[in-house]
Amino acid sequence: MDTDALVDAVEDGELRLHELERHADADTATAARREILSADAGSDLETIGRYSFDAAAAEPNIENMVGAAQIPMGIVGPIAVDGGATAGGVYLPLATTEGALVASVNRGCASIRAAGGATARVLKSAMTRAPVFRVAGVAEASETVGWIRENVDRLAEAAESTTNHGELLDVTPYVVGDNVFLRFGYDTKDAMGMNMATIATEAACEVVESETPAELVALSGNLCSDKKPAAINSIEGRGRTVSADVSIPREIVEEYFGTTPEAIAEANTRKNLVGSAKAGSLGFNAHVANTVAAAFLATGQDIAQVVEGSNAITTADVRDGDLYASLTIASLEVGTVGGGTKLPTQREALDAVGVRGGGDPPGSNADALAEIVTTAALAGELSLLGALASNHLASAHEELGR
Amino acid sequence: MDTDALVDAVEDGELRLHELERHADADTATAARREILSADAGSDLETIGRYSFDAAAAEPNIENMVGAAQIPMGIVGPIAVDGGATAGGVYLPLATTEGALVASVNRGCASIRAAGGATARVLKSAMTRAPVFRVAGVAEASETVGWIRENVDRLAEAAESTTNHGELLDVTPYVVGDNVFLRFGYDTKDAMGMNMATIATEAACEVVESETPAELVALSGNLCSDKKPAAINSIEGRGRTVSADVSIPREIVEEYFGTTPEAIAEANTRKNLVGSAKAGSLGFNAHVANTVAAAFLATGQDIAQVVEGSNAITTADVRDGDLYASLTIASLEVGTVGGGTKLPTQREALDAVGVRGGGDPPGSNADALAEIVTTAALAGELSLLGALASNHLASAHEELGR
């Protein structure tokens, strides 16, 4: 069927919107939906329809497709970072609609280069999934937990039978009355790993159900915790826990930010530490989510996981007159294979960073991406802290001038 | 200069990457950067370069532009909701790379329609900005807070002098030793309002600095709290606090989700309430961030504010045999004017929802968008809870069959 025929069929109630791909190729189906929606809304979807790839290529990623959202993409860098899985300096594409963000992060990157580069390390790596089981009561909960602690190898066997790459690292039980939660942690190599972890956990749950009195209620019991702002992630990590730091000489702070190490350290303490403390926050940073979101968008990550990416602590201190600053993201969930990484613009962005696909050794591409994003986010922190601190100095200067 | 000339100039060190727009039009500058990055990375940026708008149109939104990220966009709906600012049913575009998300939300929307529609209300609306001031000590802090409480009208006058639309609603002081934080809350009508709030607050801060001993340290002191997972937002709200709910007859639950109201209510209690409690979470929901992120991407919202959009509580109970479910998002930050809403695909998406630009009365378009997004997210909650609950039943059935 062609576009008109599809539109007619939907209007006649013969087809439902999501069924069009059964009767036409993906681009035609997409065009028909656009036409229907345009008519319905009395508006145009012209630019949404001008996507730069075959609709069929997006089938694993979208349903009821009408086209694509286009988010402007800029670049920052080179990002000078000595990491555990990356070295030298690459450019990082950032997609955002927030004016000045790219410029701000880029200014931070320049200051890091001038300072001789940052350091970054992946400190922990585990994608988690935590089903919830129902038991009869606390006696059964105790019994179940006992069995789990003794039989992690059996769970690993079941879990790992579902995956070529994934590896079960640990299973941590938590009990609340007649609820037993098991938090499974996996090494998922270069994949972000949510799907892998879910499938593997499902297999392990069958073992739990057959060997203990526990009955599965939900494959995710929110101790995972996916896409929610949860302390378990900010404390124990999810995906990768990554730190980046840099020491910036005083004169470079002054040149790039127009302020002093002392002023930046003060702004960081009062805003990022004390202010966040008073706010009841899990994020002790200035705007890490901005950089993480823009990098996630550009490189095909799961954008809703920006939530966990904001579980980050920025520190800034004066050391021997210079500025020492660090950023630690507790739960940065990135991958270089699977999911949105296969889409055209996203593939190109990953290629630009040099981390597309599986790494050698496995996991090293995602490690590298994590280190680069964290360093870029550190650059963003420096830049915003510098701007806040210098505005203050500016007004202080004006006052002195009166 | 043409593309080649720009590339040469950068390579010769005569121009820096962000200066190209001074010497060529935006599309040419963008092409030149793409060429440089391609050469540097040894890869291609072809689809990134095939964006469907004039690069100049994106200048308020991006720097160092190389093109656009393209995120597949689908639609869900119609979304049957009786809101305070919306009625009837519209389609909502969602941009995502997560396969099955659109289908899942859409299934929830269908169940809501079958149930006769949802209800939604904006319960509170205030964009906040909270500068941090330094005082000499707690005596000065007390003095400053006293002055603030007496002079909110003076702060309002200064703040509102900077904006045509914004209105200062309240100023809440918080003290930690020699830190005074003032949380300004604004009605920003149809704008998300972060910039408006920042500029207005800056003007108010000048009054504070001239009338009290407090000295501004940072225009944002993290009690705002922008793009961080903070309890102050989940408790007091930021942007819009929105609730949506629906009552779904038992037979519709069974038809659409293949499970019972009891099973969904149980999954919600064990996962979203008890599980989130144990996780130390501010988000007591299944995957609200998914729908919020996809709607934000499609409609030009600030994507990093998905962090606050995940501060949401889902409830599900059995009432007279049917399912009652609600979703309350404490801090949903949306706008229909400004920021990314002006970009081409985003404008079209807002038009498709019927909420582009300023509403009549002011604020009503953003209210409507907030209600629609919240209802879609409720649909997503229902769908995922239904899937979790029915998987469970499935395995229970298998067990019985043995």
Add this chain to the structure above:
Amino acid sequence: MDTDALVDAVEDGELRLHELERHADADTATAARREILSADAGSDLETIGRYSFDAAAAEPNIENMVGAAQIPMGIVGPIAVDGGATAGGVYLPLATTEGALVASVNRGCASIRAAGGATARVLKSAMTRAPVFRVAGVAEASETVGWIRENVDRLAEAAESTTNHGELLDVTPYVVGDNVFLRFGYDTKDAMGMNMATIATEAACEVVESETPAELVALSGNLCSDKKPAAINSIEGRGRTVSADVSIPREIVEEYFGTTPEAIAEANTRKNLVGSAKAGSLGFNAHVANTVAAAFLATGQDIAQVVEGSNAITTADVRDGDLYASLTIASLEVGTVGGGTKLPTQREALDAVGVRGGGDPPGSNADALAEIVTTAALAGELSLLGALASNHLASAHEELGR
């Protein structure tokens, strides 16, 4: 009946343990219970029975009385503090079983005196109670909240009709789906005020139930939040929000703590700020709960409210070479009338501090107590931070000596 007769009657099943006061004076009933419990456990309750007051005097405070727990009491001070409601220096009794606590706080008090004294202020004062109501759904929730916002005066009238001293300061509504929470805040003067707030709120709830569709489910809906570790208290306060601070010259830091302002500031940042941040804490302090608990015990406060008393932030910075330190307790719930303050040892302790009974003006005695306790807790913070910092220096010195 005498003791033996009471014992026989219980053993014969004629009387239940809690009924003994109907048949004998309080001391005799207490002795009989002791005898029964001793026989049951095969152990002795001799010192428990040697309490120093008439059992009848404790009848408002205890049921099933068997005697008294005796907690050793020491004193710290004088506490040199310039407060909003106190001046000069008093001794503060502390009851504790933790060896070294009194000595540690006392050392901090000495350092404060040597530094010329601390400053303290009560920054906010409101006892809260937050009932939860059931509504049909979000439309009714919105309607109810609208009515509340318009009719705070009516609620105040009802609430204040139940009390001679209490004053309703504000009512803040929070909605989660079909739940409406109303957080009532009261000025309860010199009373801690929990009972006053509860009774007053009950009266206000009747108005809410008669004028809106909302139905009361529980007079406390946990947004109060009494005796739970909740961000709403650490952010918005409960009882009194109090800050104390002090500037300690470098040489006094060295003399009293054997370390430097820099070392104390570093320990505070790494432990109390960064460590607490990583721990997902609402308490950014070293051991405020210790001092609060010991002061609460000695002066007849509600000991379970130590939970809220630990919502506290300690700051420590180097200023011009000296140490500036502050402590802000967000939710310190104290009273000098009512509850445990009437008991004999507790009355004497309050007299020793000079704050027993109602103050002039009303509220000033409880304000003074709050300022004194906070200053003592600040002393405890200084002392522990000093000990931690100097241990470190000590080991560093040893290292150098090798």
Add this chain to the structure above:
Amino acid sequence: MDTDALVDAVEDGELRLHELERHADADTATAARREILSADAGSDLETIGRYSFDAAAAEPNIENMVGAAQIPMGIVGPIAVDGGATAGGVYLPLATTEGALVASVNRGCASIRAAGGATARVLKSAMTRAPVFRVAGVAEASETVGWIRENVDRLAEAAESTTNHGELLDVTPYVVGDNVFLRFGYDTKDAMGMNMATIATEAACEVVESETPAELVALSGNLCSDKKPAAINSIEGRGRTVSADVSIPREIVEEYFGTTPEAIAEANTRKNLVGSAKAGSLGFNAHVANTVAAAFLATGQDIAQVVEGSNAITTADVRDGDLYASLTIASLEVGTVGGGTKLPTQREALDAVGVRGGGDPPGSNADALAEIVTTAALAGELSLLGALASNHLASAHEELGR
């Protein structure tokens, strides 16, 4: 010296208040301090001075002693509980100044007995101490963490060399920039174990300092987290993680609480789950801290650890028409040896419960106490929920009567 001589010596500046024990026995020194404080405050300390033990016996627990605080003590029980370390029913002494608390808990205990008893289990047991180290940066942090993970046995050897009973269970590293936190977890048997853990950790820290570049900044880095309201404790536990539950037949609910299982379950969901969620709480319960505090006071526990004792989740559901309720306290820190447990009234209270001193096997006495306290706290939850729910029914009934 006698009392008068001591008083004179202090007034003449020859002795300081804390030095009196060097010149007289403990009771005389205590009396002298009382006299000085009385004169200073112009008030009496007579009942404070009538403590029922030798002052010398309290020397490990108090300094600057003036006497004792006396807190009325009542009893609840028998507590019918089938635990992992306790069986049958004992009475539990509770010391409190809050009228009605003992009666309320006692009512809950009666309902549990009528229902055939509760079940309780200790699910996890580890006392923690978490020092913070300074490293040069994230590269050193990574290196240090790597060493730690490889050398837990060496740390165990050092730690365990300091204790006869304690056993190092695990060491979990956490990194924030140039801060490395190591959370040591110990099995401390029947001791609450804070001191044991501190001393053992100090020894382990020496190994860390000698083998890695990390330098100790503070022996406690707040990831322990002692006496602060921290998610790390509510998630991972500290001291003992204990659950208790009970199934109460409908008619017993009605008889004891004058309400229905449904009403109690609803109050629990709306108040303890949803209300606590909205409050940003770590405590999803009604008033667990009340029972914990009263039991801690009576039995000589560290009263400031009530803070952690409030990290508790109460669940209540209707099962086959009956009420199922559970309470899980994540971090209950109790001991039956050491600390305040040696004091006279506290010893007697522990004897009354049958758990004084070291258990057989070691740890079983503290396990039993933990299970008994948790069951009593569950009783308190039932009783308060019942009261809240029945008040509501009462008013509903009145409404129906109109």
